[in-house]
Amino acid sequence: MAILHGSWLLQNRGSSLFVWGETWRSLETKIDLGTLTQVPSHPYAMTAAELSEWLHSRHLKLSKSSQVETRNFASLQKGRQKAASPANVMPTRSQILALPTYFSESDQQSTAFISPVHSAIFGSEKPFPQYLQPWQVEGFCLEPQDAIAFLASLPLSNANQEDDFVGGDLRFWSHIARWSLDLIARCKFLPTLERSTDGSITAKWQALLDSALDGTRLEKFSQLMPLACRAYQQEGHGDTGNKEDTGNFDDYPPSLVHNSPIYIDLPIEPQELLLGFLNSTIDTQIRSMVASQTLLDTRVMASLPLVVRQWLQSLTAASATITSEPIALERLEAALKAWTMPLQYQLGGKNIFRTCFVLHPPKSNEADWTLEYFLQAPDDPEFLVDAETIWRHPVESFVYQNRTIKQPQETFLRGLGLASRLYPVLAPSLDTPYPQSCHLNPLQAYEFIKSVKWRFEDSGLGVVLPPSLANREGWANRLGLKITAETPKKKQGRLGLQSLLNFQWQLAIGGQTLSKQEFDKLVALNSPLVEINGEWVELRSQDIKTAQAFFCFSKRANGAVVGRCFAS
Template sequence: MQVLHAIWDGGRLHLWAESSVLPLTVQPRRGRPPKKAKPKTHPFSLSGNVLRELITSIFRDAPSTTVTGTFLLPSTKKGPLPSPWLIRDEDCISVKPESFSAWNIETLAFAPHHALDLLLGLPARAPHGIAFGGTLGFLIEAAIFSLELIAREQFMPEIKGNTAVWKAVISGDDVERVQTLAEAMPPACRAFAPQDDNGSEAAAQSQSQSQPSAPSPRDLIMSFIDSTVDAFVRRSLESTSLLPPRRGRRPAVTPLPQQFLIALSSGDGVLDAPAKSLDAFSDEIGGWLSGLKPSAPDVLFRTCFRLDSPPERSDDLDGDEEGTGNGSGEEGMRKRHVNRDYDVWSVRFFLQATDDPSLLIPAETVWNTRSKTPTFLQRKFENPQEQLLADLGRASRVFPAIEASLEDARPVGFGMSTSQAYAFLRESAPLLEQNGFGVLLPPWWEKPSARIGVKLKVKSQAQEGGIGSGHFNVKSIMSYDWEVAIGDNTLSEEEFAHLAGLKLPLVQVRGEWVELRPEDIDSAINFFEKKERAREITLGEAMRLGLSLGDEGDETGADPQESGRGLPIVGIEAEGWLEEMLSRFSGAGDGGDGNGAKITQITPPKGFNGTLRPYQVKGISWLAYLSGFGFGACLADDMGLGKTVELIAFLLHVREKEAGQEKVLDLDLNIDPTLLICPMSVVGNWQREVERFAPHLRVMIHHGTDRLAGSDFADEVERNDLVISTYSLAHRDEEVLSQVNWQHIVLDEAQNIKNPGAKQTQAIKRLKAGQMIALTGTPVENRLSELWSIMEFLNSGYLGSARSFRTNFAIPIEKYRDKGRAEVLRRIIQPFVLRRMKTDPTIIQDLPEKMELKVYHNLTNEQASLYEAVVDEMLDKIDNSEGIERKGLVLSTLTRLKQICNHPALFLQDGSALPGRSGKLTRTEEMIDEVLAEGDKALIFTQFAGMGAMLRHHLQERFDCEVLFLHGGTSRKQRDEMVRRFQEDGGAPQLFVLSLKAGGFGLNLTAANHVFHFDRWWNPAVENQATDRAFRIGQERNVFVHKFVCIGTLEERIDQMLEDKKELADAIVGAGEAWLTELSTSELKDIFTLSRDAACGGTGDGAGSDL
């Protein structure tokens, strides 16, 4: 594993990396120690060449220089301490640093503009085998902030020494953001140590020194922001001249003002002038720009400007609607809007507390006070009159209209025309805010209703059978009409023409002020000129618009059918069943299920062999409701909440609904089957769960080398309700699968189609069915494109093309943390994604404190071959032995078979690779993936210390996270340290592998809410004792216990024996596994022999490998 770190030294970004394969300690130097100690080479940092290859593999070959930097790092006498992100196979206990020591490290140094490109271009999640350290993550956040400042044009020119630079302007909310960044800065960001001329440490060399000297966090973060802003702006202006074209002969010496403008777009920005001239010019520039500089961050109050609308008048657009005699129609409107540009808008001055913006002191009150330190509303103000005057003078440089009011001795505000008020809203108000002033605008200005838009009226077609009869899907075509609207008010062509004729940017319509942009006027005129107003729209587009509008206007980025109108959609009206459906999905009113939808709950199917919890009934009802429309559904409940059970119950409900309760067992019923596609590792689990909960459902397994094809496949499918196959076969057997008219296609572990370009994903999306269903605990693992791929399978086209989704949602949300776009996306996918979490209060009350779940899985072909060979060999030996020898052979056989069920490498003891060879390990990986994604913690028990070591190493490699491992050789000190770290919150390891004998008792591990019994002890008392490490006093969450059972092997048969005689289990297995030695050879053969369904013909990988 390699961990990338970043440090900003004040002028360049340095990247360096730790490696888990290099030694932790420093080789001692030979000979006499030097008189003046020099920094040693960091023992486990990557060399510059290897580091460059690493950066190129995840980004690109960005221009950089290899340099050797000196870093002050927490250390012991043996060497530097590894960072928390570096995962090694050795058992390391937490060690306190003895000092900050200097270490020489080869780094890649990036100039500011290359640094910004690199930090913004790195993937959101580090590739496998690589981790981003805290310093790198921090500087990525700082780079995003720099980019935001640039996008908002929050920068200004300045002279620094003899150089012209661009400097970030930090004002308003940005002051708090800088402070937040400074407080969050990891200490390692300040670890760069300068060296003296002899290469020895210039600071903190003394071992007794506990903290190195370094620039303050705020100074360092501002150095980074200013440098990256300057580099970006300077590079953007390289081909732009800031000077007008000059005629005539150029002077011998370029004047400083011209040099200044040229230098702002040049590479180095150097000014060539005497120091005295530079100082004078710098003061002049500083005075000129003083109006742009915000107040100091520690100022307790600031000047605030409030814009008030003109008093409401009764002569608005709808005038004589009730026949009051005020006039109506064309003439009335013309009279009412004469000279509206002379409506008086007022700007009033206030002092505003910076820590409480609601505290406003009118300018009149300020002028009337005689004290230099008056108290207003229990706040003391220093020299408020001087501050108000100074601020007004500074504000007049960006808002010249203030100047006239300064002619008054005691200015309190001034009036403006409508045109001036619009200019204030559009131009001056943002500038004032950027310069640290408070601005209060009329509440209507930020509302969508303050702008002209289009209202959409969707007409639902008559639907036989009413709502939910299944005749529609998201691609169904519907008709709609458009109307020009302002807020809730629609306008006729005549009304709009008169408003446009006023040539005013702000007009009052029925009591509300609205903005009339020139481009909106042109678009509306073009709209009215179209003869035919009826258009067509898909149901999915209508839903997307209806669900996304809320109070935000059209935020979807959608462009339904010739929407080149250039106007925002400000409303959508529906009728009939469509109106009812949108109302349900928007969650309006009572009766919601916590996912926004008001769904009528169905009665649990009578053929279900078990009890459904309330939240599971809601899930089935939700699936049934969407099924009625043919809408795809993603059931994304947390692991352990029973997605499998809900799907089985739903399929039973569908069968009972179509067949009728009295005919549900009629095998001659012609009901279209369901296709379930899942990872190979859970094929057997699905088969067992259906047999357990819905024995009336007929199941067919399409997998392995002997699977059916052609007409044989089609004939067999007709005799079954559920066909189970794997992801790899979706592509290979696409032609076979596509010949069936499927009622549903269900994807278990649907994240397997997260790559839209993969052949299996494309093949699955080409299959047709009445409804698509996805089951996944992690609808988004790394990127939003994964969610798009799943939604495209469920409801093709609903989220638009992959390209438009990336533009409208993925980039704004992932790269720029756009909360508004995230909320819009949440609203539009809400109807089709049901996610309940174990921490939801409504779910917790439905769950028992401890849930025990069987996890069934298959053997791989390799495991099956080894298993059969051992059984054949050992049964003959057992049959020909007796007494103690026989008992030993039985126990030996038991151990060897359990090792094979765990993993071939455990049995062979050959140190061979682990991936793809064990069904149990593959299923463990899939479940651990969900545990980590949900932020949970897990204990993994095994009775084999060797298996524990393999699990620890493999899971660390697989998930790039630290895995603790407690075994018989662990010292007490190490054990206590592991327990302490696991029980910690935030940053602590999430996985703890324990040898059953060493960790099955005496430990308090309540931080875990998942317990995995990787292999079985078959002694309930021992297993329960291990489970109680998490399920004990102090546990505040529900505990999920997962017991692995290998299908068709001794694991399943012994588990079944214990279930059949549960009341006698304690007596039978009281001595562990010794009771098995008393069974006859015939009985042992029945237990040990491998059944036909034990192996699925796969290699153990998540998608299977069918030949």
């Protein structure tokens, strides 16, 4: 049994997807922790040659050229008893991971032996105490373009026994790869400038997570990211060097507390790792899509400043570095910063509350709907802070129900300003000193549900509708027919459909049957939103015409006639 692992690595020289394999094998020797001077090799990890052959047996391609190289390796193995060199298959890399490890001490309490916990039995009974210990494995690094193709070829679930070879860490990234494709399909990306640590400036395509959907996904994926994805040690991690111990080792066995040069880094933040993956893969894919296309007309391009032309060309070229005068680069950087200023929080992936709009139906004997303003938690749509509470606390940091809200009033006003540009009907309510809500007539409420809600959510604002109107695409609140049938009590002479079953046709909307008198009352309201037995439903003009045609026929109309009526 073999398990395929991998995770995204953030590196200064270029981020990549590191893939390695784990298999069952007996441990030949015990590893004495006290004698270690460097990070030990993972005893269950496949060698590069074993991994390459196993991938070939699964018909998995790491890159466009790996298939040929893997076949060459397989053919070499047939004529030789020894395995071919991994260098003949594909360039390999050694990577250090911090993995759960068994520590077993001898009776004399002077030595401790370590062995990694196999991922297939992780979480089961623990015969010995477990601690995080660095281990070294061999694997392959995939560039962003190859990484997307490889992750897309992996199964998303292990429902079938044949698909249970993918580890939880690698399966997680296969889901994120699908998310990156979804972002590209929805044009959720922006061109930007990025200043490197060495002072060079490069043109990049960056993921734009400005919608409420993507903000929620980022928060959920950050919470669901397996810890193994964050256990990969960063570039420059060595097995020697001075490392200052600042932790508390009281709970560790005495044999573990020594001046060993072996150490592990603190796990990287999930959002930083997710944004690094999305930005790198989206940048690579967009470049490949627009590489053969002309961004602007030749005359228009020639009229632009030199630094702008270099920036646009670098967005499609293989080399993204921009070489221009420092002053011109600073001006371009300032212009792009001003252009993306309203999206700085979304581009940074910061976990902040968002402005939310809750639509309330009219009260008794009233016609207007109420749109109330709140702050909403991105990871919990039901966590709402009303406007009155926000205005009462003009503070930099506000603690509400054990949750900290940074800059509550600024965040609230930022969302209200954006909403007023998307839906000017809200603008008059913002003229008050402390806006809390606004009123909408039935037509405005219908417009908000039909055409404004998705624009709010696509811009990173929250929207909460009445339960009966939340799923407006469903059939529950659409006008239709309710059909009941029963066998006739008396036998008829001729054999036909009516002699077998008695049909009764009734008009229904929102799951409720309607008589003609009840339907006429709803039509007389002249409102696209009507209330039936305490639930609000949508009454479309086409539905009204269809229902009126239905009532033109007698109660004994046959099914064919009614069918033609509704088909018209």
